[in-house]
Amino acid sequence: xxxxxxxxxxxxxxxCASHLAASKIVGDHITAMVSREHKFxxxxxxxxxPYLLTLPLALSRKEAKDLLRFKAVRVERIANVRHDTxxxxxDVVTIAAGKQIPAAALEHPGIVYLDDAxxxxxxxxxxxxxxxxxxxxxxAHRMLNEHLKALTKSPLQQAFIVHRLDRETSGLMMFxxxxxxxxxxxxxxKNVTKKYLAVVxxxxxxxxxxxxxxxxxxxxxxMHRVERGGVLAITHYRVLRSGRDNxxxxxxxxxxxxxxxxxxxxxxxxxxxxxxxxxxxxxxxxRLALHSHELKFFHPVSGAxxxxxxxxxxxxxxxxxxxxx
Numbered sequence: 005x006x007x008x009x010x011x012x013x014x015x016x017x018x019x020c021a022s023h024l025a026a027s028k029i030v031g032d033h034i035t036a037m038v039s040r041e042h043k044f045x046x047x048x049x050x051x052x053x054p055y056l057l058t059l060p061l062a063l064s065r066k067e068a069k070d071l072l073r074f075k076a077v078r079v080e081r082i083a084n085v086r087h088d089t090x091x092x093x094x095d096v097v098t099i100a101a102g103k104q105i106p107a108a109a110l111e112h113p114g115i116v117y118l119d120d121a122x123x124x125x126x127x128x129x130x131x132x133x134x135x136x137x138x139x140x141x142x143x144a145h146r147m148l149n150e151h152l153k154a155l156t157k158s159p160l161q162q163a164f165i166v167h168r169l170d171r172e173t174s175g176l177m178m179f180x181x182x183x184x185x186x187x188x189x190x191x192x193x194k195n196v197t198k199k200y201l202a203v204v205x206x207x208x209x210x211x212x213x214x215x216x217x218x219x220x221x222x223x224x225x226x227m228h229r230v231e232r233g234g235v236l237a238i239t240h241y242r243v244l245r246s247g248r249d250n251x252x253x254x255x256x257x258x259x260x261x262x263x264x265x266x267x268x269x270x271x272x273x274x275x276x277x278x279x280x281x282x283x284x285x286x287x288x289x290x291r292l293a294l295h296s297h298e299l300k301f302f303h304p305v306s307g308a309x310x311x312x313x314x315x316x317x318x319x320x321x322x323x324x325x326x327x328x329x
Contacts (some may be wrong), residue, residue, distance in 0.1 A: 013304065038310040046095040047307035052079070052196040055097065058306045076100040079095065084216050087164045116312055121305045122189070123179040124164055129291045131178065148179060158256075166190055167198075167260065171248070175200070175296025176314050180304075188304045193260065198301035200255045200265060201244075203293035203323045205284060206273040207251040212242040215268040219261050226281065227263045229271050239259040239268050245324055249286075250277060252324045254297070265294065277323060289319045318326070 044059055056068040056077065063071070071077050072087055078098045078217040079085050091097070117124040125148060127133065147163055152161040163179035164186035180186035189196075218234035219227050238258035245252040251274070255265050263282070269275055270282035277286055277293035300311045315321075 023243065043096045044099075044306065044308045046091045046093060048093055051087070052077070052085055052089040052091055052097070055306070056099075059099075059303075067106060067278045071099060090174060094281060107171045115146075115151070116314070117310075118272045119181075121181050121185050122310075123152075123181065124299065125177050126314055127169055127174060127177045127296075129172055129174040129317075132171050134165055144177060145179070158253060167193065169296055170263065170266075170292070170294070170306075172292035173200075173294045174282050174291075174317060176299045176312055177296065178299060178301075185304050186294060189301075192301075192304075195301070197298060198257045198260070198296070199298035200257070200267065201297045201320075202253050202255060202265065202318055203250050203277045204253055204269055205250060205277055205286060207246040208241070208243055208253070208274055213240075215239045215272060217268055217271060219264070221262065227261070227267045229267060231254070235259075235261055237264045237268060239265055241269075241318055247324055249277065250323055266292075289323060291319070293320050293323060295320060 034315050048056065053065075053068055053072070056063055056071070057065065069087065072085065076099060077085060078100075079091065079099070080096045082089060083306045114125045114127070115123060116126055125144060127144045134143050134145040145163065146260060147164045147195070152163060153159055155161075163181060164177045164183055166180055166186060166189045169175065169177050178189070180189055215238070217237050219237050220230050220234040221227055236259060240256040240258065242254045243251050244254050253269070253274075255269075257264065263327075266276055266279050266282045270279070270284075276286040278284055278289060279292050279294075280287065295316050297316070298311070298312065298313050302308070303310050
């Protein structure tokens, strides 16, 4: 019996290593942390076993039954649970877990989180989010699709783009595993927390504020702020650290227009370092100093809260660190 319990928990921990979010960030490296237990809030009435199968852990039916069998699943208001225990909205389901899992256990260096509904990846700077007229092969979308096909041994596997990052921007990006889930996530996109980190030229006069602009795209594909017409762009900013020449700014998007952060910071008089397209005069890191730092949303299937963070890459952090001397 002890061996069976250990085997079941090991399968769960191994699955967590591949599918749980990277919750601890150290420098440029992602470390997946499987905590001592995981709590999930129930959003609607259902039975326990089907609910376990919808959680963002990609458990098989056998694995879920094993967790129930070995008393690794608890519901706060119920002393003893079974596979057919009726869950109510507001119930909290707790699953016992294991120990810290090293980053090397993750199956793909660009994948932060993977389950049957969503994928969160960390896109590197210089990589297109999706194909264009001039580049169709080396894109985050294409590389993820190829990985999923190899992982599932199915040529039909593919991911669906929920949002895009500029080619020069690095950081967190989300994909859906079906067209239906893509539509669900995009329809609820305004409720997803999207935070970025940027190193800008100079330091904004106000330590925090909200930027509201109307934007239009010119024939040269460059975005411009205009007095009339255009589409509304809203960005909230907060200065986290300032130096002699640059400042580290956190930005929270309320809308998601093309080049929104870049054109609005330029309009504020503090373009993103390395962004010559929008008026930057310095490029010490030889890249755009903009990074997708945080995604926070509710899982489209289970309703469980999901939160992902990615640290500012070392070369960008160095732009701030060296100014502290």
